[in-house]
Amino acid sequence: MPVVAHIRKKNVISYNGEPCLVVDHAIRTPPNMRSFCQMTLRNIRTGKVTPLRVNVGESYDILSTDVRKLEYSYADGDAFTFMDPETFEEVSLSKEVLGDALNYLVPSQSYDVLFVESKPLTVNLGASVTMKVTDAPEGIRGDTSGNVQKSVTVETGMTVRVPLFIKTGDIIKVSTEDGNYLGRA
DSSP states (O other): OOBGGGOOTTOEEEETTEEEEEEEEEEEOOTTSOOEEEEEEEETTTOOEEEEEEETTOBOOEEOEEEEEEEEEEEETTEEEEEOTTTOOEEEEEHHHHGGGGGGOOTTOEEEEEEETTEEEEEEOOSEEEEEEEEOOOOOTTOOSSSOEEEEEETTSOEEEEETTOOTTOEEEEETTTOOEEEEO
16 A cells, blocks of 8 residues: 555545545645645545545555546436447446436536446536526516526426526536536537
């Protein structure tokens, strides 16, 4: 097992039996004290961020990771199936693993899937996704003073607040961080 000094940012390590991404890593040597390592870890499964201060001599397992571009195919109950466009291999992820990413999964679009120890663990979404508006109520005339918005439904079933001029069938960009409208695509 490698010692803490060999761990770098963006490595995935095993901490308390969970795969954690190293977000920040710094070795500090204060005067009249022993060196220590200050790390910030993000649990890949839960998203929980943990600050960690350990001795430089401690060691953790660095897990092997692989990111593959897979195409979202279909949902079957609680299993969501992705397909590799080159090998046609299918990979299923559960609803619990995907979490909030479910709102942004559009069929036939490609996504980066993170594999840890050759097991699919999570989907890395981009900063924004493009989605088609499936249901948009008409804007009410006279409601144009200020930044007036309405709620529309996109193809994944999620509701998004958009300006009044957006109609059913329009393609919009939605932020994956907070679900806000970013503009037309």
